[in-house]
Amino acid sequence: xxxxxxxxxxxxxxxxxxxxxxxxxxxxxxxxxxxxxxxxxxxxxxxxxxxxxxxxxxxxxxxxxxxxxxxxxxxxxxxxxxxxxxxxxxxxxxxxxxxxxxxxxxxxxxxxxxxxxxxxxxxxxxxxxxxxxxxxxxxxxxxxxxxxxxxxxxxxxxxxxxxxxxxxxxxxxxxxxxxxxxxxxxxxxxxxxxxxxxxxxxxxxxxxxxxxxxxxxxxxxxxxxxxxxxxxxxxxxxxxxxxxxxxxxxxxxxxxxxxxxxxxxxxxxxxxxxxxxxxxxxxxxxxxxxxxxxxxxxxxxxxxxxxxxxxxxxxxxxxxxxxxxxxxxxxxxxxxxxxxxxxxxxxxxxxxxxxxxxxxxxxxxxxxxxxxxxxxxxxxxxxxxxxxxxxxxxxxxxxxxxxxxxxxxxxxxxxxxxxxxxxxxxxxxxxxxxxxxxxxxxxxxxxxxxxxxxxxxxxxxxxxxxxxxxxxxxxxx
Amino acid sequence: xxxxxxxxxxxxxxxxxxxxxxxxxxxxxxxxxxxxxxxxxxxxxxxxxxxxxxxxxxxxxxxxxxxxxxxxxxxxxxxxxxxxxxxxxxxxxxxxxxxxxxxxxxxxxxxxxxxxxxxxxxxxxxxxxxxxxxxxxxxxxxxxxxxxxxxxxxxxxxxxxxxxxxxxxxxxxxxxxxxxxxxxxxxxxxxxxxxxxxxxxxxxxxxxxx
Numbered sequence: 245x246x247x248x249x250x251x252x253x254x255x256x257x258x259x260x261x262x263x264x265x266x267x268x269x270x271x272x273x274x275x276x277x278x279x280x281x282x283x284x285x286x287x288x289x290x291x292x293x294x295x296x297x298x299x300x301x302x303x304x305x306x307x308x309x310x311x312x313x314x315x316x317x318x319x320x321x322x323x324x325x326x327x328x329x330x331x332x333x334x335x336x337x338x339x340x341x342x343x344x345x346x347x348x349x350x351x352x353x354x355x356x357x358x359x360x361x362x363x364x365x366x367x368x369x370x371x372x373x374x375x376x377x378x379x380x381x382x383x384x385x386x387x388x389x390x391x392x393x394x395x396x397x398x399x400x401x402x403x404x405x406x407x408x409x410x411x412x413x414x415x416x417x418x419x420x421x422x423x424x425x426x427x428x429x430x431x432x433x434x435x436x437x438x439x440x441x442x443x444x445x446x447x448x449x450x451x452x453x454x455x456x457x458x459x460x461x462x463x464x465x466x467x468x469x470x471x472x473x474x475x476x477x478x479x480x481x482x483x484x485x486x487x488x489x490x491x492x493x494x495x496x497x498x499x500x501x502x503x504x505x506x507x508x509x510x511x512x513x514x515x516x517x518x519x520x521x522x523x524x525x526x527x528x529x530x531x532x533x534x535x536x537x538x539x540x541x542x543x544x545x546x547x548x549x550x551x552x553x554x555x556x557x558x559x560x561x562x563x564x565x566x567x568x569x570x571x572x573x574x575x576x577x578x579x580x581x582x583x584x585x586x587x588x589x590x591x592x593x594x595x596x597x598x599x600x601x602x603x604x605x606x607x608x609x610x611x612x613x614x615x616x617x618x619x620x621x622x623x624x625x626x627x628x629x630x631x632x633x634x635x636x637x638x639x640x641x642x643x644x645x646x647x648x649x650x651x652x653x654x655x656x657x658x659x660x661x662x663x664x665x666x667x668x669x670x671x672x673x674x675x676x677x678x679x680x681x682x683x684x685x686x687x688x689x690x691x692x693x694x695x696x697x698x699x700x701x702x703x704x705x706x707x708x709x710x711x712x713x714x715x716x717x718x719x720x721x
Numbered sequence: 722x723x724x725x726x727x728x729x730x731x732x733x734x735x736x737x738x739x740x741x742x743x744x745x746x747x748x749x750x751x752x753x754x755x756x757x758x759x760x761x762x763x764x765x766x767x768x769x770x771x772x773x774x775x776x777x778x779x780x781x782x783x784x785x786x787x788x789x790x791x792x793x794x795x796x797x798x799x800x801x802x803x804x805x806x807x808x809x810x811x812x813x814x815x816x817x818x819x820x821x822x823x824x825x826x827x828x829x830x831x832x833x834x835x836x837x838x839x840x841x842x843x844x845x846x847x848x849x850x851x852x853x854x855x856x857x858x859x860x861x862x863x864x865x866x867x868x869x870x871x872x873x874x875x876x877x878x879x880x881x882x883x884x885x886x887x888x889x890x891x892x893x894x895x896x897x898x899x900x901x902x903x904x905x906x907x908x909x910x911x912x913x914x915x916x917x918x919x920x921x922x923x924x925x926x927x928x929x930x931x
Contacts, residue, residue: 644827646780646781646784647781647785647788652785655779668917668918670915670917670921671918
């Protein structure tokens with residue numbers, strides 16, 4: 245089982261060319277790190293540093309690649325949800341949308357309740373492996389407490405592995421402390437990878453202060469860093485798709501070197517999130533054919549050249565509503581992501597409007613798209629039994645396979661949709677001639693209605709509340 | 722669990738061997754054949770129907786249940802008296818002239834039988850003349866016409882026309898079905914009903930007879 249080939253845009257010689265190009269840029273142009281701490285660390289390890297620009301040698305890159313793990317385990321609060329990063333096709337919540345949308349109330353600024361609702365949907369979902377992060381940015385919480393509240397809601401509503409947030413040092417420490425409190429054992433994070441964070445480089449060729457603060461804290465506490473340059477070809481990267489893949493690779497490798505200097509062996513993910521620019525407006529374009537072509541090139545580097553866990557941004561669209569465009573752009577991107585061998589996918593759960601919006605209905609529809617794509621990734625059974633010669637000969641020229649015992653035993657293994665309609669026209673018409681969005685609307689409400697009030701025991705809940713109160717009051721005093 | 726309930730459960734689970742054994746045992750113990758059918762076998766199928774409609778059971782499972790039910794029927798039916806065999810529950814069915822497709826039609830046969838109908842299956846490529854002859858021979862009240870092709874579905878019209886010419890139209894209800902067939906096509910050719918699937922065919926036939 246499994247597909248026999250994956251989607252590739254580079255040949256083997258190209259992988260070396262991209263690597264050599266990366267080394268040349270790292271060595272001759274360098275990367276800007278807006279952090280004294282990071283700069284000191286590079287200096288201490290013998291890198292040439294001029295102002296904030298770090299020139300990284302081939303030796304430093306080789307050394308960092310030798311300690312970066314190929315796969316690692318991410319520990320969930322409920323161990324049955326623990327995952328291996330670097331295998332399969334894991335799905336995590338969206339990162340970044342500001343708006344929430346549904347067919348009754350339309351698009352609006354998201355609230356903490358919407359944030360909690362998405363965590364509930366993720367917890368209930370059989371296709372979502374990780375939770376947390378920022379599927380919608382809550383507009384009704386003050387900025388100082390936002391990260392605390394989001395982490396609390398993630399821990400309260402889910403016990404899957406949780407993803408945190410890129411922020412300033414004290415905020416990152418707080419979220420890591422909260423995860424450790426929820427895990428129930430002081431020092432648990434040192435030995436276990438329980439949480440992850442997505443960081444974007446400041447393209448071209450730089451890392452911003454808060455990004456570096458986040459990377460340093462996560463690496464020190466042995467937690468997972470997903471290095472995800474989000475470059476727009478023609479805007480923040482070269483117009484050539486290969487050039488943007490080179491820039492993406494260069495920024496990722498620079499981040500990887502820093503992380504391995506902080507904590508050799510620290511888990512990280514080679515994450516690809518670039519796209520082509522929308523040149524009519526010089527903005528981010530989502531759902532473009534070229535986005536995944538860039539990322540496919542990068543995934544080949546991460547997967548085949550560096551042997552790292554890889555993630556991509558797939559299942560994305562620029563459509564404003566759950567319509568035909570939303571469907572085909574989402575599936576195009578998700579399918580290419582899977583076929584390129586990504587171990588993880590982000591922005592695959594209800595994204596609309598180029599990651600500005602998360603739609604409740606599309607979340608449900610996208611779950612089915614993930615199920616479709618995962619089924620395709622399994623390929624076909626090629627065993628002798630599956631050849632079915634005996635059955636074909638037994639049924640012969642008349643009759644059918646519907647009532648054959650082999651069908652009866654296996655028919656439920658055929659993939660069937662969870663929201664798409666495969667029934668006949670008459671039944672569909674009698675049921676109200678519904679668009680799939682309406683079915684998804686009922687389904688998300690039903691899931692939320694059935695979601696448990698909390699997954700935290702009262703003791704842990706109190707500890708988290710006390711912790712939040714403590715850091716909030718220390719901030720205001 | 723009573724024997725009736727047990728029998729119904731075996732039908733529901735599609736356990737043909739168990740249905741056969743238990744029906745035989747009940748008959749040997751002097752059970753009333755009509756009761757074995759109405760309180761046992763058909764009750765099992767009545768559990769299946771709503772589950773199929775709700776999407777919880779799939780066609781292969783319904784077929785297994787229908788087959789299990791048929792095993793029981795084969796034992797009990799010969800014991801029924803003439804009066805108990807509901808003649809007006811006889812249905813003639815076939816794929817129309819020029820069409821050799823029978824998977825859907827066979828499914829309808831199985832489901833109809835599971836609903837207690839006495840089904841006369843004329844097979845595939847059935848000419849209008851054969852349908853007419855069968856209606857006369859069996860004194861059937863319902864005729865089911867099947868077609869898979871847009872070309873052969875026109876022969877449904879020819880069949881209905883011959884039934885009308887022979888003066889039988891008022892004494893039978895005609896149901897049509899098959900992938901290209903629709904309600905409007907059924908209306909156009911003067912059929913009494915269009916059935917989208919086997920379950921609705923069974924229900925429509927029951928409704929028309931009542």
